[in-house]
Amino acid sequence: MRQITFSQATLEAMAEEMRRDENIFVMGEDIARQGGVFGQFKGLSDEFGDRIMDTPISETAIIGAAVGAAMAGMRPVADMHFADFMGVAMDELFNQMAKIRYMFGGQTTVPMIVRAPDGLSSCAAAQHSQSIEAWFMNIPGIKVVAPSNPADAKGLLKSALRDDNPVIYFENKILYREKGEVSEEEFLVPIGKANIVREGTDITIISYSIGMKKAYEVADKLEKQGIHAEIIDLRTLVPYDKEAILKSVKKTHRLAIIHEAVKQGGAGSEIAAFVAENAIEYLDAPIMRFGAPFVPVPFSPPLEKAYRLDSDKIVEEILEKF
Amino acid sequence: MRQITFSQATLEAMAEEMRRDENIFVMGEDIARQGGVFGQFKGLSDEFGDRIMDTPISETAIIGAAVGAAMAGMRPVADMHFADFMGVAMDELFNQMAKIRYMFGGQTTVPMIVRAPDGLSSCAAAQHSQSIEAWFMNIPGIKVVAPSNPADAKGLLKSALRDDNPVIYFENKILYREKGEVSEEEFLVPIGKANIVREGTDITIISYSIGMKKAYEVADKLEKQGIHAEIIDLRTLVPYDKEAILKSVKKTHRLAIIHEAVKQGGAGSEIAAFVAENAIEYLDAPIMRFGAPFVPVPFSPPLEKAYRLDSDKIVEEILEKF
Amino acid sequence: MERYNKDLLNTLYYKMYKIRRFEENIESFFLNGEIPGFVHLYIGEEAIASGVCASLTDKDYIASTHRGHGHTIAKGADLNKVMAEIFGKKTGFCKGKGGSMHIADFSVGMLGANGVVGGGFNLAVGAALAIKKQKRDNVSVVFFGDGASNRGTFHEALNLASVWKLPVVFVCENNEWASTTPYRTTTSVADISTRAAGYSMASKIADGNDVFDVYESFKEALDYVKAGNGPFFLEAKTYRIKGHYVGDPELYRTKEEVQKVFDENNPIDRFEEKVLIEGLMTEVELEEIRIKVENEIKEAINFALNSEFPDPSELFDDLYV
C-alpha cells in the first residue's frame, strides 16, 4: 500500500470531506497563507479559497465563532495553532461548546472540530510542548480523539468531520512527518473504538498518539525477554473503549499505560482507575502508568531529554514487577 | 470550643493574615461593595479599605494582574466569583501562574491565591455548579487545597497566605454556611497533609471538600452494618498525601473515593491509579470511585437530585463488594 | 411617525407589556419559592429587546445574557415553554435542563441565554459568519451589558466582526450596573459605544427607555449591516430597576434612586403617554393588548404549573447526538 505522512493524511481527509460537505470551513492563525504552522493545511486554500480563513490572534473568537457558526448550520474546523493555547479559549470550549446541546435540552447540535497540535517537539519549552487531553476527559459533552498514525489520522478526522458532536482532534507535532500506509480507498475509523495493534498474552500496554511509539519500543524490548505484550491503541479518549480494555486485561492480567502527557492526573489515571474498579481481580501486578514528570517542559536539550519517556526505563520498571 | 461558619473562618484567616502582612490584597468582582457573592468577604473592606478591590468583569486581568503583582513583591488574592469562570483565565492560570517560577529558573516566586467557590448549590445549572479541581492536578507548579470544614478552611487559608507558591483554594458554596469548631488560638493547617478524621479497619474512604459530608454519611451507614470505615480528608489535592493514603489502604485493604466532581477524569482517578500502582497487592476488593455522572449539571430539581451523590447508593455498591 | 402603523405599534406595546408582566409574575413566584435556581429580571429594560426584535425574523439570530427572559419573549418564543423552562418542567424549551439562565428557542433564532457574562459575543459573530457563508440576507444580534463590555471576548468579537464585515449588531444594554458595581467604577469610558471606533465600527447611542428611539436606531443599524457594510454598535442607555437577581438586598444603592428612575423613565409609561398624546393609539386599544397579554400569561402559568417535572432518567438524554 502507498505510504503517506500523517500530515498528508489529515490533508486528504480535509479535502475529501470538504468536497462532500460544503458546510465545512476552517478558521485559524496562519492556515491560509502559510498552510498551518506545521504545513498541515498546505494547499487547502488553493482548492477551497475563502473556506480556509486566516484569523486574528483571537482564540476566544476562533472557538466562540465556531460554536456560533455550528449552531447556525455550518461545520467549522477551528485550528488552535498549539494545543497549549486552548487555555485561552477554555471557557468557550468547556462552558459553551461542550454544554450547549445538553443545557438547551437537545434543541441544537454543535458539529465542530477543534484541531490541536500537541506534544514535545524539539526544545519548544514550557508553553509550546504540552499535552492536555486529560482535562477534556473530565468535561462531558465533547468527544476526544488522538490518532497515532497516518491511517488513523485520516480515518478519525473523516469521522470527526461527519460527527454531529464537538470533537477535539489532538494531532501530535512529531507524528506529522511520520509515514505510514494509508489506503487509497475511502475509509473511516470509528470514534470510540480502540485498536488492538498487537496481540499478546503477558501484559497489556495501552497508549495513544505519540505514546504509541514508546508502546511499540517497550513491547519489542519485552518480546526479547520472552514477554508477549498486547498493545492497545486507544485512538479515542472520549468515549474510550472500555470493552476492549477489560477484555485485554482479563486476558493478560497486567497493565501498563503510557502517554507523553504529565502522569499525575493524566489520561492514564482514568484508565488505571477504571481497570482497578472493574477488573482488579484479574490483575497479577500493579497497574503501571508512564507519563511526564510533574514539572513544566524545560527548554535545554539535556533537561528535555530527561523529561521524555525512556523506553528502557519503562521496560526496567515493568520487568521489576514480573 | 466556639462554633463559627466556614465563611467566617475564611474571613478570620484573611483578616489575621492581612494584619500580619501588608502585601496581601484582594481583587475580584463584587467583593468590596457586596462582600462577595456568598458573603465570604463581608466587612473586609471596612477594615482594609482599598486593599479589597472590586474589579471589572475581566477574569484574565484579575489572574494576570495578580501574577504580575506577585512577581513585583505583593501577595494578591484573586477571587474567581465561581470556579466555573476559571476557564476564562485558564491561560493565565496554567501558562503563566503555574509556570513562571520554573520556566524562569527560579528567579522569582509567584505568591498568590486563587479563591474559587465551587460545587452544586441549588439549581444553579450547568455553568454555576462545577467542580474542576482535577484539571489542576495535571498542571505542575500550583498547589491545590479543598477544605471540608471551618477549622481547615481557616488553617489552610492561613497557610496558603504564607506560602510562596501559587495556591488554588477551592471553597465549596454549600459549606460556607456550615458551622464547626474553630479554635480561638492561632493555628495553621499544613498544605499537603491529609487528616485521618476517623480511624477504621475495614475500608478506607477518601474525600475532600463537600464530598466529606457523603464520606461521613456513608461511614455511618456502614458502621450500622458492622463495617468500620477509616475516613481520610485529603485537604490538599496538590501535593496530595501519598503516605497517609498508602498507610490506610494497607491497613484496611479496601478503598472508596468520593467527590462531587465528575467521576470520569476526576481527582479520584489519580488517587485510585496511585493506589493501584503502589498497593494493589493489599487490596481485597476493587477500588471504587464515586462522583458525578458524565453530563453537565442540569437545572431542574429532580434532575439535579439525580445528578447528586447518594450515600445510600454508595453504601449499596460498597456492600456488594464485601 | 409615519412608519408606525397600527401593527407595529401593537407589536411594540405587546412585546414590552408582555415582558413586564411576565417578569412581575416570575418575581412573585420566585419570592414564593416556586422557582428553582436564580433569576435576573429585565424590568425597566423592555424597550430594548422589544425595539430591536420588532425588526427581526425567525431567520435572524440573537445571542442573549443571564438576563435573558426579555430577549427570548421579544424574539417570539412560545410563552408557555419559556415559563415551563423557568419552572424546571419537562415541557420547557430545554426540557428543564437549562432554566432561567439557559433559556433558548432555536426555532425562532434565539441562540440561548448565557450564564457566562460576555459568552455571547463570539457566538453571535459565528452565527453572522454562517449567515454570510450561506449568502443569506439575515443578521445576528448580540445583547450584552455594560459589565460584559469589559470582557476580552468583547474585543475579540468586535475585531473579528469588523475585519470580516459580518452582519452582526452589537446591542449594549448599558443599565449602569454590573451586579453591585456602578459601571463608571469599572468601565473606562462613559459611553461604551466610544469603543466602536477602535474597530472602525459604526455606532449609535439610543435612549434605551424609549422604544421608538431603539426601534429607529436599530433600523438604521439593520439597513447599514444589510447593505454589506459590516457590523454596527448600538448602545442603549437604560437603568437596572430591579436587584441584580431576585432576592438581591441591594445594599449598594438607595431605594429612592431607583424609584425616581422608574417613575420618570418607565419605558411602558413613556410609550403609553406618547401614543395617547399623539393620538396614535387609544386607551381601548392599549387595554385590549393588556388583556391579551394577561390571558397569555395566565395560560403560560397554568401550562407551567400543570406540566410534569422531568423524570430523573432523563438526566442522560441530549448529551451527545
Added chain:
Amino acid sequence: MERYNKDLLNTLYYKMYKIRRFEENIESFFLNGEIPGFVHLYIGEEAIASGVCASLTDKDYIASTHRGHGHTIAKGADLNKVMAEIFGKKTGFCKGKGGSMHIADFSVGMLGANGVVGGGFNLAVGAALAIKKQKRDNVSVVFFGDGASNRGTFHEALNLASVWKLPVVFVCENNEWASTTPYRTTTSVADISTRAAGYSMASKIADGNDVFDVYESFKEALDYVKAGNGPFFLEAKTYRIKGHYVGDPELYRTKEEVQKVFDENNPIDRFEEKVLIEGLMTEVELEEIRIKVENEIKEAINFALNSEFPDPSELFDDLYV
C-alpha cells in the same frame, strides 16, 4: 536636541547596536544548528526597545514577548547570561529552563519574554498595581505586537489600567506582520493607538525606526504616567525585517519589499546619519561603541559556548519554593 548629551547618545547607539549584533550572531548560530528550539529576531526594531529602556531604571518593570531579546538587552540584562540561556546552558538566566522564548532577568525588572502572544499585558498591569500599592515612583511597560492587540487580554488590561489609573505604558510594536499575516487583514484599525480612546487613555504614535522619536515620545508618556494621570499608549510604527522566526520561508512577501524597508529605514543607519550630519557624534565615537559591543558579544559567545548544559538531575529544581 539639547537633552541629548553624550551619555544619552552613547546609550541609545550602544543599545541598538548591541541588539543588532546580538541578533545577527544568534541568527547564524541558529542556522548552524547550535541553538535549540526556535528564535524570533528583533532586527530592524531596535530603536523601540532602546528608545524606551533608555529612560527606565532597574526598579521599573517591563513585560516582553516571544520576540524578547531586544527588550532584555535594552533593559540592561547581562549579555553573557542572555546568550547562555538561549544556548540552553545552566549559566543562563533561567538555568536553561527557559530559552529564547522565556528569557528573563528579574534583577533588572525584566519580567520575562512570553510564549503566549498577549500574555504580557496583564502581568505588566499587575506590576504597575504593585508599584502603586508600594507607593513607588516607578513604571511598568509592556511591549506587544500588532497581532497581540487583537487578543482579549489587550482589552481587559487596558481597561483595568485605565480605571485604576496605573503607572503603565503600553508600547505597541506595530511591525505590520503577525507571523504570516499582514496586520491590516486581521486588525480592524489602521493605527492601533486609535483603540486607546476606548479606554479614555492618552496615546501617541512614534516612528519606531527613529530612536529619537521613540525616546521623546516615551519620555512624554513617562512624564504623563508619573504625574499620576494613569496609563499611556504608545504605538511605534516599524516593520519586521526578518522572517517571523529564523528559518521562516517567508512565502507571504517578497524579498524586495523587505530589502527596500531595510535600506531606507534602518534605525541604526538613520541614527548614524543623523548624529554625524548634525555633528552630535563623530565616526570615531561610533566606532568605539561598535568595538565595545563586538567585544561584549564575543565574550558572551565564549561564555555561552564554554558553559555547561544543565545536569538532567536539575529537571526537578525550581518548581516549588
